[in-house]
Amino acid sequence: MGSMIETENITDVVETYLAAWNERVPERRRALVAEVFADDATYVDPARSGTGADGIDAMIAGAQEQHPGVELILAGAPDHHGAHVRFTWHLRPAGTDTVAMIGHDYASVAPDGRLKDVVGFVEVPEATAA
16 A cells, blocks of 8 residues: 655645755755655756755755755645645745745655655746746
8 A cells, every 4th residue: 555645744844845945054954855855865957956865965055056045935735646746836035025936846755755756847937037
């Protein structure tokens, strides 16, 4: 029988995932990555990719250097079925409500509840695409 994910659990996982992307202190970010990503996890989006906790942590660090002063915020409840989840996040300048980018992430969830394979898609909102 496949593992069933509870809504509150997957929301916690997704919130921890976003916290890892937002964490600027390397040791704390690395701990969050290990907490939320399976040991053999992969991440890929149009701009970057990473494998395993070390690779994903380094990838996030690089993204933070490229995009200082921004934060990722969960936009609505994650949608899940079986061992799969999808969710949308907004990237915005920290402390503002301005959405600079919208992300749509799709992931499989390992039996231990951590994210295994994450595929990200991004779009620029119409209002900021001018």
